[in-house]
Amino acid sequence: MVSFSFTGLMGLVASAVVSAAAVPSSPRFDLSKPSYDLFRSKPLHDDTVQQGFAFDNVNRRLFVAQRKNGADDTSGDLAITQLDFSGKELGHMYLKGFGHGVAFGAQADGSATYLWTEVDANTKGYGKQLARFKFTNGKTLTNSSSGIKKFKPVAAATEHTCTIDPVYNRLVVRYHLPDSGKHIAVYDLAKATKGDFSSPLANFKQPLPKTKGKNFQGYAAYGKYLYLLWGDSYDVSSTLNSEVASVDMNTGKLVQGPLITKAGSTLSFREPEGLAIYKTAAGQVRLFLGFASGKSGDRRSNLFYKNATV
Numbered sequence: 001m002v003s004f005s006f007t008g009l010m011g012l013v014a015s016a017v018v019s020a021a022a023v024p025s026s027p028r029f030d031l032s033k034p035s036y037d038l039f040r041s042k043p044l045h046d047d048t049v050q051q052g053f054a055f056d057n058v059n060r061r062l063f064v065a066q067r068k069n070g071a072d073d074t075s076g077d078l079a080i081t082q083l084d085f086s087g088k089e090l091g092h093m094y095l096k097g098f099g100h101g102v103a104f105g106a107q108a109d110g111s112a113t114y115l116w117t118e119v120d121a122n123t124k125g126y127g128k129q130l131a132r133f134k135f136t137n138g139k140t141l142t143n144s145s146s147g148i149k150k151f152k153p154v155a156a157a158t159e160h161t162c163t164i165d166p167v168y169n170r171l172v173v174r175y176h177l178p179d180s181g182k183h184i185a186v187y188d189l190a191k192a193t194k195g196d197f198s199s200p201l202a203n204f205k206q207p208l209p210k211t212k213g214k215n216f217q218g219y220a221a222y223g224k225y226l227y228l229l230w231g232d233s234y235d236v237s238s239t240l241n242s243e244v245a246s247v248d249m250n251t252g253k254l255v256q257g258p259l260i261t262k263a264g265s266t267l268s269f270r271e272p273e274g275l276a277i278y279k280t281a282a283g284q285v286r287l288f289l290g291f292a293s294g295k296s297g298d299r300r301s302n303l304f305y306k307n308a309t310v
């Protein structure tokens with residue numbers, strides 16, 4: 001009897017939590033606090049500006065996306081470089097006809113890493129749906145290669161990208177609806193891996209897809225909060241204009257920002273490119289911010305992080 005009522009009570013508590021359709025509470029990064037260097041000015045496999053980046057937090061690997069050398073803007077051809085945490089290249093892959101690379105995810109499966117990227121580039125070069133495939137050094141995949149699993153989490157969406165919250169194991173999808181623009185949906189990563197997108201923990205319209213005309217440059221999620229990045233290179237904007245913000249994913253409302261970030265302010269060119277979450281072996285969770293630097297034909301990767309939470 002005792003164990004029966006205990007189970008019943010647990011069931012009630014569990015269903016109350018689920019019926020609130022809430023993303024459980026979590027710490028939040030204080031975006032007003034400083035950023036620290038991971039590395040600066042590291043070459044990637046190809047020479048173009050970096051786009052998004054992702055950590056396989058279990059195998060402690062870092063991957064950075066960029067447009068493949070010589071590829072047209074709308075081809076969706078990407079290079080993925082694997083780097084160690086000092087910024088040294090360890091491997092690469094080419095993905096043809098995938099997308100733009102604003103964000104992607106890296107998921108451990110044993111000692112292998114599976115990447116979650118956009119795929120099936122539309123005429124603007126953005127991926128129509130999501131792909132999951134094993135990172136294999138030196139391999140080139142096209143969007144029709146075998147070994148790619150494709151997912152379309154939101155049937156009506158014409159574009160999908162994603163990022164992984166590696167601490168809470170969630171797949172966070174940014175999707176485009178033709179009549180209402182960019183939205184965010186949050187899924188349990190284990191369910192998404194099985195193709196189950198039936199019960200998002202949150203689903204809302206992205207606030208500020210552009211802020212004051214600046215380009216949208218990346219997103220990442222940690223627990224209850226989504227982080228957004230905007231801005232342009234010094235070539236496009238003569239002043240430092242990169243901004244970050246956080247969003248409560250249960251309400252879809254801004255919590256902090258947009259605030260100017262001066263991370264890597266002395267870099268040349270300095271285009272903000274990508275956000276990602278990583279938890280160190282010692283247990284510190286970091287919000288990483290990426291920037292492209294350097295000259296055309298020899299762009300470099302730069303990663304910084306914030307670690308103060310409230």
Ligand SMILES: *[C@@H]1O[C@H](CO)[C@@H](O)[C@H](O)[C@H]1NC(C)=O
Nearest residue numbers: 097119120121122128143144
């Ligand atoms: C590859 O992407 C193109 C462009 O989106 C699409 O037309 C084509 O059907 C895709 N190929 C496969 C095998 O999915």
